[in-house]
Amino acid sequence: MIARVSALAALFLLAETPVSHASNPIGMSAAGYLLQACEAYRNGTPSFDAAYCLGRVTGATWTLDANTTGLKRDRSCIPSDVNADQLVRIFIKFANENSHRLHEPDLRIVFDSMHASWNCLIVPK
Structure with missing residues (x-):
């Protein structure tokens, strides 16, 4: 049974056509590449x-969350009940609304998307 599942998983992975950084002119560290990758995640494409x-x-978000030394205006106050899927959706929405910035480093856009959604200086109602 395990061999059958492993074989099916291997076939499924071989059939995938990921967004290859070799064929991607914007480069892997650009926000445009991350947006494409997150669209694959949102669509449920295992790749x-x-x-x-x-x-x-999630890594960038945890870094933001751990930043307790920066100025409050530069930090994000992400609620503890936010899950990874919500974080990805926030990034996708922000990246699509700021498509003129897709050439910028992906982590900068992730940071900005979280900051726009959960700015520490804005007190929730």
Whole structure:
């Protein structure tokens, strides 16, 4: 049974056509690449790109959350009940609304998207 599942998983992964950084002129560290990868994640496409998106967005978010030394205006106050799927959706929305910035480093856009959604200086109602 395990061999059958492993074989099916291998075939499924081989059939995937991820967004290859070799064929991507904007480069892997640009927000445009991360947006493409996050679209794959949002569409439920199991691939390297989906995992890349999830890792970059959640990793950047945890970094923001751990930043207790920066100025409050530069930090994001992300609620503890926000899940990874919500973080990815926030990034996708922000990136699409700021498409003129897709050439910028992906982490800058992730930081800005979280800051726009959960600015520490804005007191929730």
